[in-house]
Amino acid sequence: MTAKVVARAASTLTKEAGDISSVFPSLSGKLPPWLPARYSDLKKNLIQGKEDAVTQSWHRLLSSLRREIAEVGEKGNKVVADVDFEDVANGTVPPSFLDSIRHRGVGIVRNVLPRAYALELKQKALEYIEANKSRIRAFPPDNPTVYELYWSPSQTLARGHPNTLKTQSFLTTLWHSSDPQSELSTTYPLAYADRLRIRQPGDAKFALGPHTDGGSLERWEDPTYSKVYQKILDGRWEEYDPYDARYRIDANMDLYNGAGACSMFRLFQGWLGMSSTGPGEGTLRVCPLLHRASAYQILRPFFNISTNELDLESPEFPGSVQAACQEYNTETHPHLELQGTMVSIPKVEPGDYVAWHCDTMHAVDAEHRGKTDSSVLYIPACAITRSNVEFLKRQRDLASRWSPPPDFPGAGGDGEKEFHGKVDWSSDFISPAAKRAMGFAGQGGFEVMPHMSVGERNIIQESNRLLFGM
Numbered sequence: 001m002t003a004k005v006v007a008r009a010a011s012t013l014t015k016e017a018g019d020i021s022s023v024f025p026s027l028s029g030k031l032p033p034w035l036p037a038r039y040s041d042l043k044k045n046l047i048q049g050k051e052d053a054v055t056q057s058w059h060r061l062l063s064s065l066r067r068e069i070a071e072v073g074e075k076g077n078k079v080v081a082d083v084d085f086e087d088v089a090n091g092t093v094p095p096s097f098l099d100s101i102r103h104r105g106v107g108i109v110r111n112v113l114p115r116a117y118a119l120e121l122k123q124k125a126l127e128y129i130e131a132n133k134s135r136i137r138a139f140p141p142d143n144p145t146v147y148e149l150y151w152s153p154s155q156t157l158a159r160g161h162p163n164t165l166k167t168q169s170f171l172t173t174l175w176h177s178s179d180p181q182s183e184l185s186t187t188y189p190l191a192y193a194d195r196l197r198i199r200q201p202g203d204a205k206f207a208l209g210p211h212t213d214g215g216s217l218e219r220w221e222d223p224t225y226s227k228v229y230q231k232i233l234d235g236r237w238e239e240y241d242p243y244d245a246r247y248r249i250d251a252n253m254d255l256y257n258g259a260g261a262c263s264m265f266r267l268f269q270g271w272l273g274m275s276s277t278g279p280g281e282g283t284l285r286v287c288p289l290l291h292r293a294s295a296y297q298i299l300r301p302f303f304n305i306s307t308n309e310l311d312l313e314s315p316e317f318p319g320s321v322q323a324a325c326q327e328y329n330t331e332t333h334p335h336l337e338l339q340g341t342m343v344s345i346p347k348v349e350p351g352d353y354v355a356w357h358c359d360t361m362h363a364v365d366a367e368h369r370g371k372t373d374s375s376v377l378y379i380p381a382c383a384i385t386r387s388n389v390e391f392l393k394r395q396r397d398l399a400s401r402w403s404p405p406p407d408f409p410g411a412g413g414d415g416e417k418e419f420h421g422k423v424d425w426s427s428d429f430i431s432p433a434a435k436r437a438m439g440f441a442g443q444g445g446f447e448v449m450p451h452m453s454v455g456e457r458n459i460i461q462e463s464n465r466l467l468f469g470m
Helices: 003-010 038-046 051-079 085-090 095-104 115-131 153-160 162-172 223-228 290-302 386-399 432-438 454-468
Strands: 081-084 106-110 185-190 196-199 266-273 284-286 353-357 362-364 374-378 381-384
Touching: 051 290, 081 085, 081 095, 085 106, 085 162, 095 106, 095 290, 115 153, 115 196, 115 374, 153 162, 153 374, 153 432, 162 185, 162 266, 162 353, 162 381, 162 432, 185 386, 185 432, 185 454, 284 353, 381 386, 381 454, 386 432, 386 454
Parallel strands: 081 106
Antiparallel strands: 106 353, 185 381, 196 374, 266 353, 266 374, 266 381, 284 362
16 A cells, blocks of 8 residues: 555544644653665655755755854844734734744734733633543643643634634735645635643643654655655755745645644644743744754755765654654754754743744743743644645534544544533634634635635635535
């Protein structure tokens, strides 16, 4: 059975019950297995006939990385720009913010939700946890931080809030496709259900190190996914555009039915703050070197780091494990100098939204040294693509019976079905726009507008058919 067939079969499977530690070998303590010999052949095939160009580009990249790393070392987390939601809503976002988020791959939108409302959502989440604590899975089990919860009223209200949807729409429009026929629409955001985190002071177990989501080996192994990075693999990393969605919209990011695999194309990952949290207080850390770090990640398996020469005989893809997220450390990816380039984001307040590009390397503070909880709702920004709509339909069907979403442990099981206070999908408090973003019938379908490309019109019409029978 080919990898492609395995991948399509995997998409119909449910996930084993568990928690977030099953996603990261570094959290579970399991040693990554040695990869089979076919991965050596994969390396050779990907750069066949381009070995010299790739080698030369590697050395150009290392030189460029040193300059970028020096700048981050000088400025620290000041390289992470922010903008107020009012500017997003009014269409007055400064060009400097746009330039920064495109370059760095991370940004903060302040005051997306009113502070008091964000704190109210956290309180309601705490009440939901208390009412169902005997049933909830969480990590770590003895002092929960990340909860396997998806359908609490707090999460549903935050995902569907008009300010959240507006912020997501703004972020996704930073993307484009180099093919005008691409079936992509960034006009209407889609909801991806994810977990919530309430991290208490002193916690050092949720020490999630540098990683990227969206698969690991799939970036090289899936033929379409690898096309995303074709210019890097051709030895022309300088021409690579991290915001070109042309091939990403059809990439298979889950070849092995991974517990933490994301089947939905999240243009930006993101979370909504529910606490006042500063650097060192259990918050997000990022590597703000999007373009160059992505190029380094893709090229790293092809080189012996001791000699900086090509090594195509080893099947090793450092930090890559089947059915897990891609991880990084100073031994596997030394030229990134992660001990200095991973910076904690600036202080956030309840209601602030933090977004990072889907390929941005990120982590969390190894220890929460603050005095109050560090709490967030994970809410990424997703656009309309064919695979995203197909995923949304599966997610909606699971949501209707309060089962964990398709990508998460326990998907297809009972989930929150018997939980007290779970979201009521028929309730009036869920707005029509929020229901539509979830794939439920809300305010009719997605509207086709005159300015849209042929590809965007096609995918919106297909989405209306698949989701709403229109």
